[in-house]
Amino acid sequence: MAKASYKTLNNTLEEELRRELIEKNKELQVLRNRCEMLEQSVREEQTAKYEAYKRISNLTAKTD
Secondary structure, three states, X not given: OHHHHHHHHHHHHHHXXXXXXXXXXXXXXXXXXXXXXHHXXXXXXXXXXXXXXXXXXXXXHHHO
């Protein structure tokens, strides 16, 4: 009887850990998606800044 009780306890703990692992994987995916979005935003901002400086340089060169 004690063996069956232990088995039930073990299954319950395994199930709890499995659910926690699933939750952590979901959190990880959300964070990865957010990181990708932020990286893309920084890339776009850097590209826009570079293009703006190129335009400033071209306009400055035309006035000289």
